[in-house]
Amino acid sequence: MTPENSRLHQLRGGLAPVEVGARGIESVARNADCTRLRAIVIAGLTPNEVIKHILGEVPDAMSPFAMTLTQAFERRLLSNAAGSLLTAYREKGHLQQLDAKIASVADHAPRDTPVDRNRRERETRRLIELKLRGDPTAPNLILKPRLTLTIVGVTHAIELDYLVASDVDPFYRVGVIKSYADRIGKTNKADVRSACREASVGTLALQQLLVSLGRSMELAGDRVDMVLRAPGSFTPRLYGAMRAQAELASLTRALATAPRDLDQIEQMLPPSASLATPNALEQLPNHYCSTCKEHCALWQHCRAQAQAQGNAIILGDQAAEQLAAAGSLNRAMDLLNGSGRPPDNRAEEVLAAELRAASALLDRIANG
Numbered sequence: 001m002t003p004e005n006s007r008l009h010q011l012r013g014g015l016a017p018v019e020v021g022a023r024g025i026e027s028v029a030r031n032a033d034c035t036r037l038r039a040i041v042i043a044g045l046t047p048n049e050v051i052k053h054i055l056g057e058v059p060d061a062m063s064p065f066a067m068t069l070t071q072a073f074e075r076r077l078l079s080n081a082a083g084s085l086l087t088a089y090r091e092k093g094h095l096q097q098l099d100a101k102i103a104s105v106a107d108h109a110p111r112d113t114p115v116d117r118n119r120r121e122r123e124t125r126r127l128i129e130l131k132l133r134g135d136p137t138a139p140n141l142i143l144k145p146r147l148t149l150t151i152v153g154v155t156h157a158i159e160l161d162y163l164v165a166s167d168v169d170p171f172y173r174v175g176v177i178k179s180y181a182d183r184i185g186k187t188n189k190a191d192v193r194s195a196c197r198e199a200s201v202g203t204l205a206l207q208q209l210l211v212s213l214g215r216s217m218e219l220a221g222d223r224v225d226m227v228l229r230a231p232g233s234f235t236p237r238l239y240g241a242m243r244a245q246a247e248l249a250s251l252t253r254a255l256a257t258a259p260r261d262l263d264q265i266e267q268m269l270p271p272s273a274s275l276a277t278p279n280a281l282e283q284l285p286n287h288y289c290s291t292c293k294e295h296c297a298l299w300q301h302c303r304a305q306a307q308a309q310g311n312a313i314i315l316g317d318q319a320a321e322q323l324a325a326a327g328s329l330n331r332a333m334d335l336l337n338g339s340g341r342p343p344d345n346r347a348e349e350v351l352a353a354e355l356r357a358a359s360a361l362l363d364r365i366a367n368g
């Protein structure tokens with residue numbers, strides 16, 4: 001075991017590492033101010049694993065319906081030599097008739113074993129190097145490629161849906177498949193942003209691979225592809241070469257925020273403690289917000305902690321913003337009731353007046 005792996009092993013308190021994948025890494029960017037989530041992901045765990053193995057509770061599970069739908073849609077797109085995906089690309093003009101070379105990394109080494117995982121990584125690299133050499137046999141679609149992404153010195157493996165490039169494209173773009181029903185302009189924007197960020201995790205991995213091969217990371221570009229599902233069917237709707245500058249920037253910012261290395265994570269914990277104890281986890285600073293529920297299985301724990309601390313965020317983002325001057329719900333109640341110490345500053349004075357006016361209005365509405 002390398003010294004770094006041994007430190008990670010210690011950080012996880014002996015728990016086996018899991019592959020957090022592009023989705024797990026993307027979730028870090030959804031709450032960039034949460035040190036707790038970043039530490040869990042960097043250590044090679046997921047919030048679900050924490051719930052199951054550290055807190056001893058039943059983790060969140062994707063609904064069986066959603067899981068079946070996702071798997072069936074992906075199967076439909078990638079089966080039969082990815083014929084359906086290829087057709088979607090041709091129809092949109094992103095691939096031409098002669099761009100028909102497809103390689104499946106998953107078929108090359110299908111088992112979930114360390115040997116096959118290594119083979120998938122090597123095969124992905126080999127196929128990408130073909131493209132970099134300008135080899136005419138380089139695939140136009142690489143299905144289920146396996147890349148690595150190093151975050152604060154820790155290498156994470158990620159398996160993507162696919163990479164795509166026409167023969168005339170200089171390099172690959174990352175593609176992500178989502179079974180969300182595509183409602184054109186009405187598709188949930190947060191879902192679209194999250195899918196683009198998930199693909200951007202792959203772009204960052206491509207950038208790192210290019211640098212390791214002595215090539216410019218600019219080749220990876222700033223565009224990603226996304227395939228959604230037409231409502232009520234399994235017909236793919238392709239959004240090709242979407243600009244993902246903002247997603248790449250937010251991801252890069254989130255991954256560069258402290259803790260920047262294992263030293264910083266270790267320093268946040270009591271001496272020789274690990275993340276595998278509920279107390280140590282609680283000590284890591286978090287940043288509960290209303291969107292935690294959408295992506296992090298720890299949301300109930302963090303919400304309970306926020307409630308115990310009197311954090312106004314449990315009333316929602318708008319309330320938290322309006323009560324920011326008070327700093328806590330208890331202080332806001334003091335300002336409203338005129339109890340406790342007098343307002344500390346002008347901001348608290350204004351808030352106290354606003355709270356009393358709102359309370360009087362509510363009283364009038366309720367009591368006539």
Ligand code: SF4
Pocket residue numbers: 031034036037047286287288289292293296297298299300302
């Ligand atoms: S639920 Fe908790 S750990 Fe997860 S992102 Fe939110 S604050 Fe962080």
